[in-house]
Amino acid sequence: MRSDALSNRLRILEAAAEVLAGPGDTSLKSIARRAGVGQGTLYRHFPSRECLVLQVYGEEVEELVTAVPGLLTTLSPQHGLCAWLRRLLYVGRCAPEFAEAMRGAGGVLTEPCREAYRPLLDALSALVDANAAAGTIAAGTTAEDVLTLLGPLWRISADGGDQDRDRETRLFEVLMRGLCPGAGPADQ
Structure with missing residues (x-):
């Protein structure tokens, strides 16, 4: 995996952990925004919410x-x-x-x-x-x-x-x- 792709993946996982742990909007859009990536990038790494949550x-x-x-x-x-x-x-x-x-x-x-x-x-x-x-x-x-x-x-x-x-x-x-x-x- 390219270093920028790996960096994006790690940022998505970190953002998802923070968003899922707190109250409020836990949508994939919210996670992508917090990670600083587009939704397309998020879906390339995690094709569904379930895949992301399990990670x-x-x-x-x-x-x-x-x-x-x-x-x-x-x-x-x-x-x-x-x-x-x-x-x-x-x-x-x-x-x-x-x-x-x-x-x-x-x-x-x-x-x-x-x-x-x-x-x-x-x-x-x-x-x-x-x-x-x-x-x-x-x-x-x-x-x-x-x-x-x-x-x-x-x-x-x-x-x-x-x-x-x-x-x-x-x-x-x-x-x-x-x-x-x-x-x-x-x-x-």
């Missing part, structure tokens, strides 16, 4: 990805999947922009977006595949299926207090009982 939250994505081997070695496949999905929900609760980006991961993705989601999809696929091999999840279930099912949980407001958190926990347990019977909180 901004790269450290969290990396932690989720690198946790999988340890989960598969220390927990049963169903409990590993449950623990990983709980962590994913937590990241989304702390970073609503990340949750918004993840809602699209279960849908039809363009190739550039698929590449942005690839590390998370591969990590989740390893957990789903381990459950399929153990017979603890329905055959044919994909990482995309699981993310689609998880999507509504991110819509529960993180600012709503204990009642919303209780509801999120309850619905997550329902989801896990449906995906992997026996992976409920009593088994953790």
Whole structure:
């Protein structure tokens, strides 16, 4: 990558991190303006908002990805999947922009977006595949299926207090009982 292109990319990521962390306008136009680049430059580096957001939250994505081997070695496949999905929900609760980006991961993705989601999809696929091999999840279930099912949980407001958190926990347990019977909180 040319040095000016790399500089633009880094400025975009820095501006996006600042804009997404604060209140107000978090549009791509606002991010481009703060980075001092045109929208065309922003889209050349990040073809969608989701691609940009996943890069901004790269450290969290990396932690989720690198946790999988340890989960598969220390927990049963169903409990590993449950623990990983709980962590994913937590990241989304702390970073609503990340949750918004993840809602699209279960849908039809363009190739550039698929590449942005690839590390998370591969990590989740390893957990789903381990459950399929153990017979603890329905055959044919994909990482995309699981993310689609998880999507509504991110819509529960993180600012709503204990009642919303209780509801999120309850619905997550329902989801896990449906995906992997026996992976409920009593088994953790």
